[in-house]
Amino acid sequence: MIKPELLAPAGDLEKLKIAFIYGADAVFIGGKKFSLRARASNFDIPQIKEACDFAHNLDKKVYVTTNIIPHNENIEGLVEYLKDLEGAGVDAIICAAPVIIDTAKKETDLEIHISTQVSLTNYESVNFWYNQGVTRVVLARELNKYEIKELKDNTEADIEVFIHGGMCVSYSGRCTLSNNMTDRDANRGGCAHSCRWNYDIYDGETKLNDELSFSMSSKDLQTVKQISDLIDIGVHSLKIEGRMKSIHYIATVVSTYRKLIDDICDDYKIDLPKYLLEIKKAENRLTSHGFMEGMTTIDEQLYNMRSENPSQDFIGLVVDYDEDTFTATIQQRNRFVPGDYIEVFSPNFESMKFKVDEIIDEEGNAVDAARHPLQILKVFIPFKVSKYDMLRKIKQLS
Amino acid sequence: MKIAVTPLGVKGIEGLSANGADIFLIGNSSFGNRLVYSFSTIEITNANNLIKSLNKEIYIVMNYIVHNANIKSLKEFLDFVKELDVDGIIFGDLAVYQLAKKIGIEDKLIYSPETLNTNYYDPIFWSRQGIKGLTISKEITLEDIKQISKDKVLEISLIGHGHLNMFHSRRPLIENFFKYTNQEYKDYIENRNLRVVEEIRNESYPIFQDNHGTHIFRDKSLESFQEVNILNDYLDVFIIDGIFKDNRYLEEALKHYKELLNNKGDAKSISKLYEGNHDSGFLYKKTVYDK
Numbered sequence: 218m219i220k221p222e223l224l225a226p227a228g229d230l231e232k233l234k235i236a237f238i239y240g241a242d243a244v245f246i247g248g249k250k251f252s253l254r255a256r257a258s259n260f261d262i263p264q265i266k267e268a269c270d271f272a273h274n275l276d277k278k279v280y281v282t283t284n285i286i287p288h289n290e291n292i293e294g295l296v297e298y299l300k301d302l303e304g305a306g307v308d309a310i311i312c313a314a315p316v317i318i319d320t321a322k323k324e325t326d327l328e329i330h331i332s333t334q335v336s337l338t339n340y341e342s343v344n345f346w347y348n349q350g351v352t353r354v355v356l357a358r359e360l361n362k363y364e365i366k367e368l369k370d371n372t373e374a375d376i377e378v379f380i381h382g383g384m385c386v387s388y389s390g391r392c393t394l395s396n397n398m399t400d401r402d403a404n405r406g407g408c409a410h411s412c413r414w415n416y417d418i419y420d421g422e423t424k425l426n427d428e429l430s431f432s433m434s435s436k437d438l439q440t441v442k443q444i445s446d447l448i449d450i451g452v453h454s455l456k457i458e459g460r461m462k463s464i465h466y467i468a469t470v471v472s473t474y475r476k477l478i479d480d481i482c483d484d485y486k487i488d489l490p491k492y493l494l495e496i497k498k499a500e501n502r503l504t505s506h507g508f509m510e511g512m513t514t515i516d517e518q519l520y521n522m523r524s525e526n527p528s529q530d531f532i533g534l535v536v537d538y539d540e541d542t543f544t545a546t547i548q549q550r551n552r553f554v555p556g557d558y559i560e561v562f563s564p565n566f567e568s569m570k571f572k573v574d575e576i577i578d579e580e581g582n583a584v585d586a587a588r589h590p591l592q593i594l595k596v597f598i599p600f601k602v603s604k605y606d607m608l609r610k611i612k613q614l615s
Numbered sequence: 616m617k618i619a620v621t622p623l624g625v626k627g628i629e630g631l632s633a634n635g636a637d638i639f640l641i642g643n644s645s646f647g648n649r650l651v652y653s654f655s656t657i658e659i660t661n662a663n664n665l666i667k668s669l670n671k672e673i674y675i676v677m678n679y680i681v682h683n684a685n686i687k688s689l690k691e692f693l694d695f696v697k698e699l700d701v702d703g704i705i706f707g708d709l710a711v712y713q714l715a716k717k718i719g720i721e722d723k724l725i726y727s728p729e730t731l732n733t734n735y736y737d738p739i740f741w742s743r744q745g746i747k748g749l750t751i752s753k754e755i756t757l758e759d760i761k762q763i764s765k766d767k768v769l770e771i772s773l774i775g776h777g778h779l780n781m782f783h784s785r786r787p788l789i790e791n792f793f794k795y796t797n798q799e800y801k802d803y804i805e806n807r808n809l810r811v812v813e814e815i816r817n818e819s820y821p822i823f824q825d826n827h828g829t830h831i832f833r834d835k836s837l838e839s840f841q842e843v844n845i846l847n848d849y850l851d852v853f854i855i856d857g858i859f860k861d862n863r864y865l866e867e868a869l870k871h872y873k874e875l876l877n878n879k880g881d882a883k884s885i886s887k888l889y890e891g892n893h894d895s896g897f898l899y900k901k902t903v904y905d906k
Contacts, residue, residue, distance in 0.1 A: 285904075289734050289759050316736035335731065339681045341710035359785040360682075367683045386784050388680060388828075391729050393781040396754045396902050397833050398816065404730055407904030412782070416811040418792070418822070420803070429796060431811055433788045433829075513786045515795045 220482045221447070222454040224280070224377065225471045229260070232464055233268050233279075238605050239468040239564045240475025243278035244268075245311060247460060250298050251283040251291070253334070253406045262301045269306035278308040283317050284332035286390065286404040292316055296324050303327050311355065313390065318349070328352055330377065334390035334404065338364075340371035347374040355456065358384050361511050362443055366450045375453040380440040381470055381496075382458025384507055386412040386433045413519075434519040439504035441492045444474065445481050465531035465550070468562070468607055469499035476566040495566075498530065498609065532559065535606040536593065545602050549592045551610070554585065558614050561598065563606040570614045571598055616847045618872060619674065619772070619854045620865055621651045625662050627862045632669045634866050635873040638852060639666050640705065642676030646692055648707070648827050649780055650676060651857045656695060663699045674703035678727055679827055680785070681710035690714055703747055712744065721745050725772065729753065729783070735763050742768040748851065753779045757842060757898040764849035775839040775846060776868055777856030778821065779896065782831035789824040807859060821859060832859075837896040838868075838889045841882040843875050 225241035227233035236244045246268060247259040260268060265281060272279045281302055285291065299321050302310060309328035312318045313335050321327045330353040331337065331346045338357045346354055353375035356365065360378075369376050385392065392403055394411040401407035415430035425431075438458070440447070447455060455478070457470055473496040480487055505517040533547040553559070557573045575583050577595040587594055619638035622628045628639060641662050644653035654662060659675070666673040675696050681689060689710060696704060697720050704720070706712065707728045715721045726732065726741050727750035741749050748770030751763055764771040789809065793800035803809060803824070810819045811831070818834035839846060839853075846853060855872070857865040871888075874880035886893075 286731055286733050288755070289762050292734060292736070314731075314734070314736075315740035316734055319736070319740060335728075336680065337709075339683050339686060339708070339710045341686060341713040342681070342708055345709040345713055364683050371683075386786065386788070387782050388785060390731065391680075391783045393730060393754050394831065396897070397781045398813065398818075400900065400902050402754065402902035402904040404733075405902070405904035407902065411813075412784075415814045417814070418789075418809060418811050419819075420806065421808050425798070425803075425809075426792075426796065430814065431792055433784070433786075435786075508785070513791070515791045517786075518788075518791050518795070520792075520795050 218448060218482060219451060219453075220478065221452050222278075223471065223474055223478060224454050224456040225467060226382075226457060226460040226462065227268075227467070228460045228462070230264060230268060230271075232462075232467055234271060235464045235605065236467050236471055237272065237275055237277055239471040241277070241457075241471050243280060243308070243454070244272070245280040245282055245456075245460075247282045248298070248302065250294065251285050251287065251317065253282060253284055253404075253408075262305055265302065265307065266305040269308070272308075273306065279306075280309045280311055280330065281307045282311045282332070283321075284311050284313045284334050285406055286334065287314050287316060288405070291405065295320050299325050299327060309353070318351070322350060330355060332390075333357060333379065336388040336390055338388075340368045343368060343372045343374050343376075347372060353377055353453065355379070357388060358438065359388060359508050361508050362446045362450065365447070365452065369450050369452065376451075377454035377456050378447060378452045379438060379458055380444065380447070380455045380474065381438055382462075383502075384435045384438050384458075386435050429521055432518065432520050435507075435513075436503045436505040436517055436519050437500075438507040439496060439500075440506055440509055441473070441477060441496060442489060443506060443509045444477055445487070448478065448481055463531070464534065465607055465609075466499045466501075468564075470496060472562075472564055472566050530609045530611070531607060532557075532587070532610050533594070533608040535561075535602050535604055535608070537604060538598070538602045540601060543597055543599055544595050545598045546593060546595055547608060549587045549589060549594055553587050553608075553610055558611045560609045560611045561600075561602050561606050562609055563603060569600055570611065571600070572614065616850050616876070617672070617852050618869065619852050620869060621855070621857045622662075623652045623857065623862050623865070625654070625658055625665060627652075627865070628662060628665055629669070630862065630866055631869060632666075632671055634869045636671065636869055638672040638674055638702070640674050640676050640854070640856075642678075642705075643692075644825065645688065646679055647676040648678050648680075648783065649830055649858055651860075660699065663701065672702035673699075674705055674725065675699075675701050676705045677711055678705055678707035678729075680783070681708040686710060686714070693718060693720070696720075705750070712746070716745075723747055725750060725770065727772075729780070732763075734759075735766070738763065738766065738768045738771065748772060750774070750854070753781075753837075754897045754902060756901055757845070760846070760898075761849050767851075770851040771849070772852035772854055773846065773850050774837070774854045774856050775843065775850075776837055776872070777854070778832050778836045778859050779856070780830050780832045781820075783828060785828040787824055788829040789822065833896070835892055835894045836860075836889075838886065838893040839895070839898065840871060840875060840885045840889070842895075842898060843872050843882070847876060
């Protein structure tokens with residue numbers, strides 16, 4: 218059995234460090250150019266270099282997305298940009314367009330991965346790109362685990378599969394709803410997520426839905442139950458989606474899959490409910506296994522639930538801990554007050570709990586509530602915690 | 616520039632030919648997406664014979680997304696198409712290229728992946744793969760179309776007229792919604808009379824579900840009457856797609872384009888005839904992406 222790579226998203230350097238600390242083997246990031254998710258806080262070249270240096274010190278990898286479908290106006294500066302990525306030490310680029318793939322091949326030695334934006338759904342199309350010198354392909358999210366197995370058995374290419382996060386409702390890259398409805402180009406980073414909006418459906422002039430809108434929106438992908446199968450298939454890389462997600466989301470999701478993959482590969486007994494419970498703490502949209510078990514049913518769709526519910530449970534990040542005084546320095550992320558019950562969550566997947574006593578601000582004053590985002594505060598924690606541990610509010614200690 | 620059309624069955628071919636169509640796009644729904652008509656293999660053979668007897672060209676539409684389970688039938692169908700000795704094969708999935716190459720007919724292929732042929736390098740890349748042509752994506756401006764087409768390294772086509780799609784999902788979205796709301800859904804599969812309306816937009820988007828998933832289309836059809844003579848200088852093939860329309864509409868539109876290409880008729884007044892439910896798509900509309 219080969220242990221697959223766990224690949225996590227990172228929208229900025231802090232998220233990248235969190236992803237690695239919480240167990241990712243590699244992260245993918247967006248640069249300032251040629252990347253989808255134009256609104257994510259993408260990295261400039263010095264930041265990409267810093268990311269690569271940080272990763273390589275840990276013997277980990279950084280991939281950069283260059284996966285837009287470029288129009289003529291987008292091509293200028295491509296050679297220089299790809300050379301800059303190579304100079305920064307990037308381990309691979311994730312591409313969708315022939316112009317980017319060929320330019321990278323001609324002008325650099327960058328490793329090339331094919332993006333899910335081209336929706337590779339069968340082994341023949343995967344082998345086309347393998348024959349073009351591409352080492353890895355990211356498969357379409359429309360495949361079930363049996364299709365993935367058949368595909369893997371018929372190609373030499375490394376296979377990367379999405380295991381968690383948001384899903385396009387369409388075949389990725391085959392959608393211009395956003396272009397047509399909002400003038401925002403979905404395939405150049407401007408997607409307005411029109412597939413998640415509410416619609417009425419008509420047969421001619423007859424409306425077919427009542428108060429409940431016609432919805433196409435998809436639950437997010439979550440494959441805790443399928444990881445064992447994907448490892449058996451020999452999938453090379455297991456990918457988590459979400460460059461715009463919070464550090465709490467990344468830490469929770471990465472550490473859960475990290476522990477799960479390690480336990481499966483080390484042949485430990487797998488307690489699935491434990492992993493499911495843990496990963497649910499990062500959930501801000503309902504989840505399902507997507508296409509993994511076969512064609513999607515109503516259980517993979519979201520109905521009547523347009524709004525997302527970002528988790529408010531994440532209240533702070535540990536910055537430091539003084540073992541002599543049992544005092545943790547934390548950076549506030551959501552409101553909490555003395556008397557709240559807190560779970561400390563760390564990269565080793567273990568959690569411990571305590572009740573908040575006093576909250577002290579930087580001037581040494583006790584405050585009645587931690588109100589301000591990113592405020593530095595001190596809290597008594599009766600057990601050792603470490604930098605980058607996270608604090609979640611819970612209902613009770615037991 | 617040749618004009619390609621999508622006949623509604625074998626019967627529609629002669630009329631369209633008489634009105635000046637040069638190429639006929641013929642497909643079977645097992646291998647083609649969003650077809651105006653699904654030709655059986657017997658009908659494809661008949662259409663092939665008829666089109667050849669009219670000294671016109673036939674392209675087979677095989678623009679579906681291929682999954683592993685389809686590969687066996689894809690091989691068989693390509694063998695059948697090879698025997699027919701058609702003029703072109705329109706494809707959207709690289710599996711078709713891979714298998715066509717194995718039987719030596721990649722030089723018939725025209726790459727039409729809906730959204731991926733967007734810049735001047737795409738023809739260069741695909742000409743190196745030894746194929747016949749490519750179809751430019753639907754969200755490209757007139758200025759970009761000119762640049763993409765100008766080097767003539769392979770045959771460049773564009774859907775210049777018709778009701779363009781904007782979304783393809785593998786999910787059975789209509790069936791699932793009706794199941795969720797406890798309504799009978801079978802009447803709504805393959806039903807091309809369905810449309811969706813977004814809650815704050817006064818636009819109506821045709822939608823249907825078939826064996827390939829769910830498809831959604833633009834609210835208006837594209838027309839290029841005022842641009843056809845400019846496109847004539849750049850394109851090799853101008854496609855009129857007749858989805859949601861009848862043969863009469865197709866013949867009418869074809870007649871108008873032919874008139875304009877023969878320097879007869881007035882483009883503005885023809886455009887006016889189509890006003891209301893037609894527009895110029897992305898020909899003059901640049902999309903944004905960085906805010």
